[in-house]
Amino acid sequence: MMSSDINKDAGRGMMPMTVCEVVQAVHGRLVTCDAQTFDAPYAQSPLLTSVESDSRLIVPGGVFVAIPGQRVDGHDFVRVAASKGALAALVEHEVEDAGDIVQIVVPDSVKALGLLARHNIDRRRAADDDFSIIGITGSVGKTTTKDLLKSLLSKLGPTVAPIGSFNNDIGLPLTALKVNASTRFFVAEMGANHVGEIAGLTRIAPPDVAVVLKVGVAHLGEFGSVDRIAQAKSEIVQGLMPNGVAVLNADDERVAAMRNLAPGKVLWFGLNGYAADVKTLTMSAEQISVNSFDQPYFTLVDSEGARARTHLELSGDHNVINALAAATVARFFGMGLETIARGLGQVTQISAHRMAISRRVRPDGSQFVLIDDSFNANPDSMRAGLMGLASWRGGTEDTEGGVVDRIAVLGCMLELGDEELTLHRQIGRNAVELGLDGIIVVGSALDSHVQSLAQALYDEAARVADRRDHGVGETEARRAVIHRKTENATGRRPTVVRLVQDIDQAAALVNAWQPGRSGMAVLLKGSHASGVSRLADRWPEALKATFASDSTRGLSESVDKGLGA
Incomplete structure (x- = not known):
């Protein structure tokens, strides 16, 4: 049997359960619904087949879990879930006027x-x-x-x-x-x-x-x-x-x-x-x-x-x-x-915002390669993303005159404790030492913490870029990257470092980078809260392109990185 056939039922729903079974499993208290009086036959006959905490995803026969959040309280959507066919709801308190739905009251809906x-x-x-x-x-x-x-x-x-x-x-x-x-x-x-x-x-x-x-x-x-x-x-x-x-x-x-x-x-x-x-x-x-x-x-x-x-x-x-x-x-x-x-x-489908590569179109019609790894970030994944960008050479359609500009759009990294400023400075230094052409750091005019982290990254990147432009402190790592940039690259171009306050300004800088030029690769990387992931939708996709799907071409273009023997 082909894998597409054996997986056709995977993930469609849980093991079917009765209302009574759910009540017992979560140690809940049953509350009757508007349209029905709860009795033994009703308890034993309807089969619940799925569970969702988002009322928009409810299908008939499902269970809705009302989770109270900081911004949205799921209890406000119990009636919506009922209107979509949910038969039961896990709630932390009884919801009035909830419609035709059984409520199962529990102390904590997440634990339930x-x-x-x-x-x-x-x-x-x-x-x-x-x-x-x-x-x-x-x-x-x-x-x-x-x-x-x-x-x-x-x-x-x-x-x-x-x-x-x-x-x-x-x-x-x-x-x-x-x-x-x-x-x-x-x-x-x-x-x-x-x-x-x-x-x-x-x-x-x-x-x-x-x-x-x-x-x-x-x-x-x-x-x-x-x-x-x-x-x-x-x-x-x-x-x-x-x-x-x-x-x-x-x-x-x-x-x-x-x-x-x-x-x-x-x-x-x-x-x-x-x-x-x-x-x-x-x-x-x-x-x-x-x-x-x-x-x-x-x-x-x-x-x-x-x-x-x-x-x-x-x-x-x-x-x-x-x-x-x-x-x-x-x-x-x-x-x-x-x-x-x-x-x-054969794996081409990965979760969103994780090293997703696509070709995008700027307002002036020029195309560029977008490397979207913006779902989240920490120092390890940030360095990996930057190294990947530094190694990017692209195909003939991704360069102009054999040269591709590499631009990193970087948001902050959160939850790093007392070392957060030091770790952001290290990333700023790494980005410049890798020989990138542009570094756009996204801060926030509304969040002083995010802004302070972005400022630390920017300050160190700008400092190292200035020293590098004057021939001071060039590293072996950077020289190695410069060597493998492209065969047609000549000279050493300065790294442009910019600090912006929001993604609108970041998008504007990408759009303004050498207008009309198509030889560009842009990396998006930052913690989810930085908002960098929203940039991925700013530029429409060009016609679908397959990147190095031909293994023969890929091997012929390979560049040995000396990892493994």
Whole structure:
């Protein structure tokens, strides 16, 4: 059966439940609806088939979860949900004039959502057919790895995975409630801002396989230290099912240390495995190169020495480690190495605002390449994005006179604690040292905190750019990038650094950059709160273009980056 066929029912709805079953699962109190008097037959007969917290997504037979928020209270939309066919609502207080809908009152609707999701998972586990949960965490790369793994596992059976980054105590249970009797795999992304959050997520969806990618400084301000971040990430390993499998990054010493917490087998992925001190990696990569679109080509190597050449349609060689994590899990579930290699090269659909590459049109009709990695940002992912931009050479249609200008539009990075200003200065320095042509830093006239972070990034970038223009402090990293910019590049152009107050001003600068010239690549990168992601919609897409989909062309244009042997 083709993967498109076996996945046709995946994610369509939960295991069907009666109203009484839901009430018992969430320990709720039942309230009758306007049109019906609750009695035993009604309790036992209507089957609830889906759960949503957004009334716009409700379908007939669904359950609406009313979640009170800072700006919007879900209780105000119970009647709307009823009008769309919802049969029941989880509420924290009785809602008057709610329409023809059963209300189930609970102390905390988010916790009740988690209880219902766990009940759905338990129902699925009780079935005879195979079912596995794969949990993924890490400071960077979770969503990309999830997207790659979903694509691979879908070839083995119906696979449920979140759209985007549904990785918290609301998003994960909502996704878990899309698991049904046909589901073979549930790929669960697990994020956290505090110690204990991932442990809570594993209680909702205890993983059979736990993947840990990297311990970095994302959310450093919330955790207080990198060691606390490592502690939080390790909760996914501690939350494994009995005899569960830990899939760990052998190149990260804090991740490698989690082997001592694993209840069962440990599988390793990485480029060299130095942190884990293991002789044989379950999955590694060698002969890594990138083509002119910064898309990586590499050879997968398994623990038995088998090899298979593959590539990614994603920009950035930092995605190789994410691909290795996904490949390790797929191999564990029996997928052949050649099938994995082909599957990785076929993944073109990833979550929005994550290294999404498209060709856009400026108001003057000139085209440019947009690299949209603006969903979120931390120092590790920011550096990876900047390095990818610095390596971008594009195809003949993406350059003018053989030269492409590289412009980074950067927002701030949040939740970095006491080191936030220092980390922003480092990014400003890195961006200039990589030899970018333009750096546009987006601040905020309305948020003094965002503005202070943007100012720190800008000040350091401007300082280093000024020193560089006078020949002071040029680094080996920058000279390496200058060397591989293009064969036709001549001389050394100064980096233009600008600070703006909003995305309108940022868009105006992009539009004004060498009007009429089409040789330009623009990176969007910043925390969600910076608003940089909204820039992606400012320019219409040009006619659809495939970037280096021809592996022969990609390999011929590859540029060895010296990663792996």
